[in-house]
Amino acid sequence: MSALVHLVAQPRVAASRRDFARRLLAGALAAGALALPFAARADTPLPAARDLRAEARSAAARGQPLVLMFSLPGCSYCEQLRRSTYRWLVRDGVPVRQLEMVADYRLLGFDGRATDGAALGAHYGVHLAPTVLFLGPDGREIGERLVGAGVPDFYGAFVDRSLGQARERLKAGGGR
Numbered sequence: 638m639s640a641l642v643h644l645v646a647q648p649r650v651a652a653s654r655r656d657f658a659r660r661l662l663a664g665a666l667a668a669g670a671l672a673l674p675f676a677a678r679a680d681t682p683l684p685a686a687r688d689l690r691a692e693a694r695s696a697a698a699r700g701q702p703l704v705l706m707f708s709l710p711g712c713s714y715c716e717q718l719r720r721s722t723y724r725w726l727v728r729d730g731v732p733v734r735q736l737e738m739v740a741d742y743r744l745l746g747f748d749g750r751a752t753d754g755a756a757l758g759a760h761y762g763v764h765l766a767p768t769v770l771f772l773g774p775d776g777r778e779i780g781e782r783l784v785g786a787g788v789p790d791f792y793g794a795f796v797d798r799s800l801g802q803a804r805e806r807l808k809a810g811g812g813r
Contacts, residue, residue, distance in 0.1 A: 681719040686734035688745040696732035697774040702803035704733040707758055709766040714786040718767050722796055747776030771803040779806040
């Protein structure tokens, strides 16, 4: 009888494994199909950091810090913040710049010399994308940096706080 149970149970186990494998594959394909529209869309553009010294001096002349977002290619958290927060700041006239923390992203640093995104990230101790710095005209941080995407409900308040700190320090002459 145990052999009969074994023979009867075997097809059921094999069928349940096949069913599980089909459901797993179907779920993976569905997840890929849902992710495709996001992967196929271009990232939300922010102005690219090219000449940090000139960009920061221009920002300070208007009483603003240079808001510098360190990003990585394909970073979904970076994209989330670009769409939800930083593109609106750009539209409001806040000098926001983005740079990719990779060696082939070329720009001029605060010393006027050529550098790259990876070296600049290392210089500032940025290890996580997104990280946003609030910089004075000399490249010093004058507002509290924001690391990671944070809690969406509160992220805007953190940005406002850091912008306020940086603006106050510029006004007081501490950002020069």
